[in-house]
Amino acid sequence: MTTKPQKNFGSLKVQSVLYGNELARIEKTIRHLNRAADLAIAMGVFTSVELVYGDASPQRVLDDVALEAISSESYALKTIEVDFFSGNLGSAAGHNRLLEGTDTDYVLIMNPDVMLAPNALIELVRPYTGHAVGLVEARQLPIEHPKDYNTTTGETGWATTACALIPTHLIKSIGGFDSESFFLYCDDVDLSWRIRLENYKVIYQPSASVFHDKRLSENGTWLPSGSEQYYSAEAALMMAHKYSRPKLVTELLESFQQSETPNLIRAAETFLAKRDADKLPSPIDASHKVSRFNGDFYTNHRFSL
Amino acid sequence: MNIYDSPFHHNNVYGHALKLLKSTSAASEGIHLDIGCSYARIAEHVRDELNRTYCGFDINDESLADLEKRGFETAKIDLSQPDQVYKIVNDVVRDRKIASITMLDTLEHLTDPVGAVSVVRQLALTHQCPIVISVPNFAHRDVGFKLAFGKWDYTEKGILDHTHFRVFTNDNFCKLMLNSGLHEISRNDVELELSDQHFPKYHPVLAASTPLHNFLYNLRNDIDEHSATNQFVRAYLPGPIPKVVESKTTTPRPFLSVITRTQGRRLGTLRDVLLCLSAQTCDDFEVIVVGHKLTNDQRLSVERVIEDCTADFRSKVRLLLVDKGNRTEPLNAGFSDANSDYIAILDDDDIVMAHWVESFKDLSTKYPGRVLRSSTVAQKWEPIQPLHSTNTVRAVGGMEKRYPSYFDYFNHLIENATPPLSLAFPADCFNHAGIRFDASLSTTEDWDFFMRTAAICGVGSSAEITSIYRQWHTGESSFTIHSSEEWMANHYAIWKKLDQYPILLDAGSASKIRNLVSFWLSNNSNSNLGQIGLDRLPHPELEHEAYKDALRAIIHQRLHSRAWRYTYPIRLVGLLAGRKSPFPMLWGMDANELETLNNSIQNSRSMRVARKIKGLVSRFKY
Numbered sequence: 001m002t003t004k005p006q007k008n009f010g011s012l013k014v015q016s017v018l019y020g021n022e023l024a025r026i027e028k029t030i031r032h033l034n035r036a037a038d039l040a041i042a043m044g045v046f047t048s049v050e051l052v053y054g055d056a057s058p059q060r061v062l063d064d065v066a067l068e069a070i071s072s073e074s075y076a077l078k079t080i081e082v083d084f085f086s087g088n089l090g091s092a093a094g095h096n097r098l099l100e101g102t103d104t105d106y107v108l109i110m111n112p113d114v115m116l117a118p119n120a121l122i123e124l125v126r127p128y129t130g131h132a133v134g135l136v137e138a139r140q141l142p143i144e145h146p147k148d149y150n151t152t153t154g155e156t157g158w159a160t161t162a163c164a165l166i167p168t169h170l171i172k173s174i175g176g177f178d179s180e181s182f183f184l185y186c187d188d189v190d191l192s193w194r195i196r197l198e199n200y201k202v203i204y205q206p207s208a209s210v211f212h213d214k215r216l217s218e219n220g221t222w223l224p225s226g227s228e229q230y231y232s233a234e235a236a237l238m239m240a241h242k243y244s245r246p247k248l249v250t251e252l253l254e255s256f257q258q259s260e261t262p263n264l265i266r267a268a269e270t271f272l273a274k275r276d277a278d279k280l281p282s283p284i285d286a287s288h289k290v291s292r293f294n295g296d297f298y299t300n301h302r303f304s305l
Numbered sequence: 306m307n308i309y310d311s312p313f314h315h316n317n318v319y320g321h322a323l324k325l326l327k328s329t330s331a332a333s334e335g336i337h338l339d340i341g342c343s344y345a346r347i348a349e350h351v352r353d354e355l356n357r358t359y360c361g362f363d364i365n366d367e368s369l370a371d372l373e374k375r376g377f378e379t380a381k382i383d384l385s386q387p388d389q390v391y392k393i394v395n396d397v398v399r400d401r402k403i404a405s406i407t408m409l410d411t412l413e414h415l416t417d418p419v420g421a422v423s424v425v426r427q428l429a430l431t432h433q434c435p436i437v438i439s440v441p442n443f444a445h446r447d448v449g450f451k452l453a454f455g456k457w458d459y460t461e462k463g464i465l466d467h468t469h470f471r472v473f474t475n476d477n478f479c480k481l482m483l484n485s486g487l488h489e490i491s492r493n494d495v496e497l498e499l500s501d502q503h504f505p506k507y508h509p510v511l512a513a514s515t516p517l518h519n520f521l522y523n524l525r526n527d528i529d530e531h532s533a534t535n536q537f538v539r540a541y542l543p544g545p546i547p548k549v550v551e552s553k554t555t556t557p558r559p560f561l562s563v564i565t566r567t568q569g570r571r572l573g574t575l576r577d578v579l580l581c582l583s584a585q586t587c588d589d590f591e592v593i594v595v596g597h598k599l600t601n602d603q604r605l606s607v608e609r610v611i612e613d614c615t616a617d618f619r620s621k622v623r624l625l626l627v628d629k630g631n632r633t634e635p636l637n638a639g640f641s642d643a644n645s646d647y648i649a650i651l652d653d654d655d656i657v658m659a660h661w662v663e664s665f666k667d668l669s670t671k672y673p674g675r676v677l678r679s680s681t682v683a684q685k686w687e688p689i690q691p692l693h694s695t696n697t698v699r700a701v702g703g704m705e706k707r708y709p710s711y712f713d714y715f716n717h718l719i720e721n722a723t724p725p726l727s728l729a730f731p732a733d734c735f736n737h738a739g740i741r742f743d744a745s746l747s748t749t750e751d752w753d754f755f756m757r758t759a760a761i762c763g764v765g766s767s768a769e770i771t772s773i774y775r776q777w778h779t780g781e782s783s784f785t786i787h788s789s790e791e792w793m794a795n796h797y798a799i800w801k802k803l804d805q806y807p808i809l810l811d812a813g814s815a816s817k818i819r820n821l822v823s824f825w826l827s828n829n830s831n832s833n834l835g836q837i838g839l840d841r842l843p844h845p846e847l848e849h850e851a852y853k854d855a856l857r858a859i860i861h862q863r864l865h866s867r868a869w870r871y872t873y874p875i876r877l878v879g880l881l882a883g884r885k886s887p888f889p890m891l892w893g894m895d896a897n898e899l900e901t902l903n904n905s906i907q908n909s910r911s912m913r914v915a916r917k918i919k920g921l922v923s924r925f926k927y
Contacts, residue, residue, distance in 0.1 A: 206689065
């Protein structure tokens with residue numbers, strides 16, 4: 001059973017970036033968050049929970065009527081606000097914009113289609129009773145992320161920010177997401193590694209389950225879409241460059257350029273154009289203290305999907 | 306002789322009614338009223354064996370005259386005029402006490418049986434006496450089977466007497482009695498394997514040796530126990546008339562009922578199941594969490610997990626408690642409680658994707674009435690307990706596409722290739738075809754249920770993967786709780802069941818069988834081209850032998866188990882008290898004897914005590 005953590009962690013802000021999401025699914029997500037907040041507040045884990053959306057869609061997904069309706073039934077959420085971006089900033093820049101002016105004690109970075117288990121907030125905050133905990137990630141259903149973690153401490157190489165909790169002061173102190181380098185993918189790997197460079201731990205918390213609507217192909221494998229293929233290839237090059245792996249950058253570029261996949265060729269071209277325009281970030285972690293490149297992955301995986 | 310002048314016989318409705326009268330009112334004194342008595346060959350028996358004054362009431366002058374000639378009181382009544390009937394009967398009764406009432410094979414002749422039943426109820430209420438009522442069963446298999454082939458043969462008398470106005474089945478007869486304030490206290494129905502409607506005798510649907518008859522016979526027997534009932538003969542006492550409850554059909558039924566069995570020992574994964582369900586893209590479902598043998602603490606914990614859910618989802622979930630039986634009991638209870646068109650089983654450690662319900666609903670549009678089957682993958686998981694976490698689980702393997710994307714009946718005759726979470730069953734199969742989970746199976750009950758349902762409904766498949774079947778790498782599961790011998794014995798038991806009756810195959814099956822037989826013959830070195838050679842196909846007896854061997858293996862394992870050895874002192878007491886303990890001659894026993902022995906060991910006091918000890922130990926371990 002859920003037992004009470006020994007501490008109150010203050011206020012929490014939950015933030016998500018919308019892009020053309022279905023209204024009914026957003027409402028369902030808010031209902032799940034409302035219940036998780038209700039239980040967390042009742043248990044004395046948080047004093048308040050507020051929700052803010054950044055809407056990067058061409059047209060508002062949550063209009064005033066829908067917002068009013070869902071706000072009125074979400075009794076456990078202090079506020080629900082929407083910041084209409086008037087443009088697709090991407091996930092990293094969108095979250096950074098939402099972080100501006102945040103004054104809560106903690107921030108939950110969340111995808112807009114993630115639904116929390118009722119005890120998810122209570123379980124997510126539990127590791128913060130330990131020392132130097134930076135980022136805590138939830139376990140996703142129905143497809144659990146395959147990356148490895150220490151089954152005793154929960155420590156892991158990086159955390160996905162599909163649903164991850166972080167103290168506000170920490171994410172602000174490291175400057176939030178690197179939105180200049182990452183548009184859609186690996187912004188969370190980069191965030192995790194920069195947190196670890198500051199000597200904080202990244203924790204995977206398997207008892208905090210959340211539902212993230214992912215599907216499998218008919219043969220049981222996970223098939224990335226064209227855009228996922230492009231953005232993850234672009235991010236892979238950027239990660240190798242930023243974390244001081246010039247040899248890997250060369251290997252990836254050759255591999256992408258020689259492939260027959262247009263998305264990979266395009267990713268290589270984009271990277272080279274940025275390099276020529278001197279728009280790449282300065283490499284960090286020269287001693288490879290936290291960064292790890294293991295094939296296509298950024299840490300060891302328990303299994304492949 | 307009049308056609309309605311039937312003789313008394315202990316095997317017919319008179320004999321059965323008299324037996325009920327004796328069992329329900331033997332010590333009573335007074336008069337006996339026979340409403341709609343006809344020639345009443347029961348009258349002498351009531352007088353002589355119950356020592357009662359017999360009074361017969363009917364509309365037929367001829368039969369009343371016959372009764373008077375035999376020395377009995379009579380009066381003419383018209384049951385279509387209930388008020389007059391009540392007055393006439395009371396005039397006959399005067400100040401005498403009514404000890405019992407019969408109304409045999411009468412209601413089916415009336416356009417309004419409710420009025421007649423009300424009169425006898427009022428009389429019985431005033432005199433506090435039992436009533437025995439009989440009506441013919443129009444759902445006798447002879448009538449139903451013939452009607453399925455377009456035959457409805459009126460006769461001068463019998464089940465389809467041409468003067469009948471009302472048609473009774475067990476259900477509507479019970480309902481009529483209950484709604485009229487007559488409460489059943491005993492029954493002694495007349496059973497007739499071959500009714501007066503058993504003609505023409507070689508009609509393929511009636512002749513006992515045809516596959517068609519045997520197929521339908523098996524189906525009909527599963528529905529209720531009245532396939533061979535000729536007349537319902539029931540005893541009642543008058544009581545309160547229940548308030549009319551509004552039909553459930555006024556509220557829309559959800560498309561799907563999800564049955565989730567839990568023993569309250571995996572709350573973390575139960576929470577996962579409810580989260581997966583609350584996140585569905587289609588909300589047209591209800592959830593019945595069936596708590597099986599929960600302790601009070603476990604019940605409270607399960608209630609807490611449900612109560613924690615979002616308000617809109619919580620309104621779809623209810624907890625049903627079941628305190629007896631094996632793994633099949635919560636399934637049968639859950640299916641009985643379901644109020645939907647389709648029913649799915651989702652155990653408390655399963656995972657479903659967001660479109661699990663939506664996919665079933667789409668399939669139901671494409672294949673209405675069939676069993677619905679989506680695809681699933683298996684994944685290995687293990688329980689863990691990190692430092693800053695409550696008990697939880699983690700995946701330790703990738704997705705294994707272990708099960709075929711599309712259902713094939715022939716493959717499934719060998720073994721089950723469909724985890725239950727990828728199926729949705731038509732509720733009417735359970736409700737109206739009487740297909741139940743077989744309590745004699747301690748494992749693979751889902752395979753047996755699926756095969757019996759698929760055989761008559763067919764299966765509509767989709768290759769879309771909508772679920773993940775968790776397999777426990779470590780930790781407790783049905784694979785660790787039950788021995789391999791037990792799994793094997795159940796496997797053979799299902800094969801044996803599949804051979805007991807004809808099976809119905811879907812269109813296209815002939816080609817599959819032809820290909821299978823051709824393959825068999827071409828791979829059999831002894832086959833001789835030019836000869837059919839079908840005698841070389843494996844004989845069913847081989848499987849029966851294998852079944853017996855499996856039972857012998859499981860009995861042997863039980864008699865050499867630690868549980869049996871540690872409980873020897875219990876049996877020693879019996880031996881010292883003189884109870885015989887013959888060594889079982891397993892090799893000389895047939896399948897039935899082996900089944901009986903296996904059940905007696907399993908249900909013995911020794912094994913019950915061993916199970917209790919095991920349960921206590923595992924609770925401490927947990």
